[in-house]
Amino acid sequence: MNIYHWRDSAMRLSLAGWHFFAAAALAATPPARAQEKIGIAVIVRNDVSGMLLSRTVPISPGEDVFGKEIVKTGPESSAKLVFADSTNLAVGPNASVTLDRFVFSGPTDYKKAAVTLVRGAFRFTTGNSDKRAYEIKTGVATLSVRGTVGDILARERETIVTVVSGKIVACSIMSYRCTVVLAGETAKITLNSATKKTVDGPNAFSFEGICAADPSVCEVTPYQFAANEVAPDLTPYAVGAAALGAAGAGIAAGTAHNASTPPFIPPLFSPASP
Template identity: 40%
Template structure:
């Protein structure tokens, strides 16, 4: 069998089972890397000049972008079980994705171009994740963190674990490690600094979660046809 990994997704929205497969045999023109588990209002995929609406349970692919409109929300779950929740008026580029059960190393590269997000680490080694905004790079250490980013400034809030936040400008590059829940880094092209207590620039994605609990509940793909489930109750195909 030439498939490195096959994850079964069932019961998503219309109840149709999806097989998410990552091939080893050669180049893949549209590599499937995950699926939507939450879609509220206006959520679209962008590929070149093409724009198509996304629904709950739709597959997402490498080298495309996902965009949300006003009053819109989405959640993506990737093959390695990374969870990415997306707030209104956001746009993310799914730049690179390499993952399989048969290879110990992988790569996830995401560009958070604008908007608000919550990122929950998946099963890959922490060094495999490359998260960028227009002004920041975020080094993942086994982590949950929130991001609010514009073209000129990014605000990163640690929810759990640890992250290292650096400016994208390599010379001179400034970095700040967040290792306490609630710690905040503010990044611009000129540098990175911690947020002052009570600062209006502090941000939490949690405000979107109350009315949309599935948006912020860690989700894994279920093997047995019950759809995405909380992490403690789910299993992977082949495990």
């Protein structure tokens, strides 16, 4: 299937006159860019949309996702994208991710895969490709993964990374300062710094609040089984403030980040009891 996906087709059918015929002519064009299909949206909770070819349309469970597509979630919403190499990307509420560039080296692995986490909370779980193939960017950081499950919070002026397993090399895009984040560690990256933080500190971050509210979003799904994992239940899920905990209202409500009221998710590792 090429980039003229049925989501786009549905939108085109609603247009009148020459718009309809122009779209039909484009759809008849040979699928020269068919390789741009890179994965599938396995889990879709509430408001999830994709922008492709300058059109933004809803994404439903089981639909394909493509290179260059921008995937967004609304309040109380989440999604799980499974790429062709079985890499899983869980997306929290009020988030945006751009699927920048995917170059296949085989039918189920990538020579190069680049994504930009524009804003929001994510869990990234690597699949079959060489781990060096992946590059994750945010507004302030470049993250290199090395066989990893990593939780990432992308804000306007900072990125917080917590590694569940493996390691991530996190670098500031301005100062080029880097830190190696190992399992159980958290790092804060800004335009000019990359420093480790304690996982039980006030600004630690974990995706576990979303996982607890909807475990299927965080379960690892192999690509070959992705179509069978599409959930038929479209009942709205509580993946906002209640799922993240009381301190997560900033993300759930989509409020702007500031130093006094940072979006927060309870840390992955609770502080030891006294």
